[in-house]
Amino acid sequence: MSASPEVVVIGGGPAGCTAATLIAQKGHSVRLFEREKFPRFHIGESFMPDTYFALRRLGMLDKMKSSHFVKKYSVQFANDQGKESQPFYFFENNPHECTQTWQVLRSEFDHMMLKNAREHGVDAREEARVLDVLFDGDKQTGIRVQYADGGEEVLHPKVIVDASGQSSLISNKQKLRVPDAKLKKATVWSYFKGAKREPDKLDEGATLVLQLKEKKGWFWYIPQHNDTISVGVVGGLDYIFADKNASLEEIFWREVDNCAAVKRRIEGSERVDVWRTTKDFSYRSTRFAGDGWVLVGDAFGFLDPIYSSGLQLAFSSGTFAADAVCDGLANGDLSEKQLGGWGPVFLKGMERLKKFVYIYYDGFNFGLFIRRYPHMKRHVTDLLIGNVFKDSLDEVWEPLYEVQREINGQKPDAVLLG
Numbered sequence: 001m002s003a004s005p006e007v008v009v010i011g012g013g014p015a016g017c018t019a020a021t022l023i024a025q026k027g028h029s030v031r032l033f034e035r036e037k038f039p040r041f042h043i044g045e046s047f048m049p050d051t052y053f054a055l056r057r058l059g060m061l062d063k064m065k066s067s068h069f070v071k072k073y074s075v076q077f078a079n080d081q082g083k084e085s086q087p088f089y090f091f092e093n094n095p096h097e098c099t100q101t102w103q104v105l106r107s108e109f110d111h112m113m114l115k116n117a118r119e120h121g122v123d124a125r126e127e128a129r130v131l132d133v134l135f136d137g138d139k140q141t142g143i144r145v146q147y148a149d150g151g152e153e154v155l156h157p158k159v160i161v162d163a164s165g166q167s168s169l170i171s172n173k174q175k176l177r178v179p180d181a182k183l184k185k186a187t188v189w190s191y192f193k194g195a196k197r198e199p200d201k202l203d204e205g206a207t208l209v210l211q212l213k214e215k216k217g218w219f220w221y222i223p224q225h226n227d228t229i230s231v232g233v234v235g236g237l238d239y240i241f242a243d244k245n246a247s248l249e250e251i252f253w254r255e256v257d258n259c260a261a262v263k264r265r266i267e268g269s270e271r272v273d274v275w276r277t278t279k280d281f282s283y284r285s286t287r288f289a290g291d292g293w294v295l296v297g298d299a300f301g302f303l304d305p306i307y308s309s310g311l312q313l314a315f316s317s318g319t320f321a322a323d324a325v326c327d328g329l330a331n332g333d334l335s336e337k338q339l340g341g342w343g344p345v346f347l348k349g350m351e352r353l354k355k356f357v358y359i360y361y362d363g364f365n366f367g368l369f370i371r372r373y374p375h376m377k378r379h380v381t382d383l384l385i386g387n388v389f390k391d392s393l394d395e396v397w398e399p400l401y402e403v404q405r406e407i408n409g410q411k412p413d414a415v416l417l418g
């Protein structure tokens with residue numbers, strides 16, 4: 001048995017490590033439980049530039065700068081005809097060092113984050129699975145955790161930060177999780193050595209988003225270090241698994257044949273990992289917090305992989321929540337209002353990204369939009385950077401819908417919920 005810390009964080013991914021580190025930096029006792037032994041595999045390898053500000057607060061910036069992770073300066077799109085847009089260089093908006101970001105191997109990056117949390121005083125326990133969060137009505141009253149040796153313990157922290165990712169422990173238990181009916185997607189991916197990458201330093205680390213024929217979905221093409229490229233196809237769940245007998249390998253190569261831009265890049269390369277798949281990953285919770293608990297990162301919700309926004313949302317919710325927890329501990333207020341007060345601003349940002357995701361799946365054409373509205377490029381770049389928590393962005397929607405109507409004769413079903 002050990003004394004209960006002030007704060008328990010469930011999950012040692014980016015959201016959990018962000019919240020834990022920032023709360024510990026303020027001198028509070030924080031214990032983090034992670035069910036896996038790190039390093040462990042995880043998807044989600046491409047950063048948005050605005051993660052810079054969280055990385056700086058966490059003390060991770062110098063570690064990233066001296067890492068071997070590939071530098072990312074832009075995102076580039078190819079349409080269903082294989083026509084490639086100009087790269088969206090992040091520095092065109094703002095010539096600050098934050099506009100260069102990274103493509104990481106998550107097993108390595110997440111391990112760095114966990115070690116960094118420990119350096120800041122977090123008591124991080126691996127192979128420690130949270131079995132249950134205990135409630136009295138809406139108030140959390142404790143947490144039950146199981147260690148690798150099978151031993152169990154119940155702790156009674158003042159605050160629980162749920163950062164359990166797609167497991168969404170509290171959200172599932174309290175029935176807060178709502179799937180996104182418009183984003184019922186699936187993906188198949190693997191890793192390739194020797195696939196083509198741009199020779200130029202500025203472009204070699206670009207994320208490529210390459211649309212399938214007839215806009216049935218898209219490939220991500222994410223260059224990593226060690227000559228490895230992460231390549232995955234995303235499409236409607238029913239479309240990807242239309243042939244129930246097809247193996248993951250067959251599905252992947254079937255879709256490569258539907259995407260000339262990826263085909264010419266991976267021809268002749270060698271697959272260096274197993275085939276991987278996941279599905280139905282888009283959802284969000286109806287609340288951010290309750291009495292003594294708060295949700296961050298994927299444990300609150302996940303949008304869609306198209307713009308690589310998951311980490312930015314994990315870092316920013318982790319940061320918002322950490323500040324709310326510290327203020328709440330300082331003034332003795334651990335109510336829902338205090339712990340989740342940041343929710344509306346965060347949700348507005350997330351909903352802006354969601355509108356932009358819907359627009360893509362409704363057949364958006366980046367090249368056409370920028371030709372028609374060149375002065376709106378900075379807003380599109382802001383969305384791609386993750387600089388989404390500002391109302392001035394909202395002037396982009398009408399022009400976007402205008403072009404969208406021209407493309408497919410209808411207004412997309414994208415409503416700002418926040």
Ligand SMILES: Cc1cc2nc3c(=O)[nH]c(=O)nc-3n(C[C@H](O)[C@H](O)[C@H](O)COP(=O)(O)OP(=O)(O)OC[C@H]3O[C@@H](n4cnc5c(N)ncnc54)[C@H](O)[C@@H]3O)c2cc1C
Binds near residue numbers: 128297
């Ligand atoms: C196909 C796909 C591609 C993606 N690509 C990108 C991308 O390119 N860029 C990007 O930014 N995002 C991407 N994402 C999203 C990204 O993976 C997530 O948004 C991000 O990992 C969220 O971080 P997190 O800390 O909230 O959750 P996670 O990283 O999932 O961390 C949660 C942690 O909690 C632990 N845990 C779970 N349950 C328990 C328990 N009961 N007890 C103890 N520990 C527990 C897990 O082991 C895990 O380590 C992608 C997602 C998908 C599905």
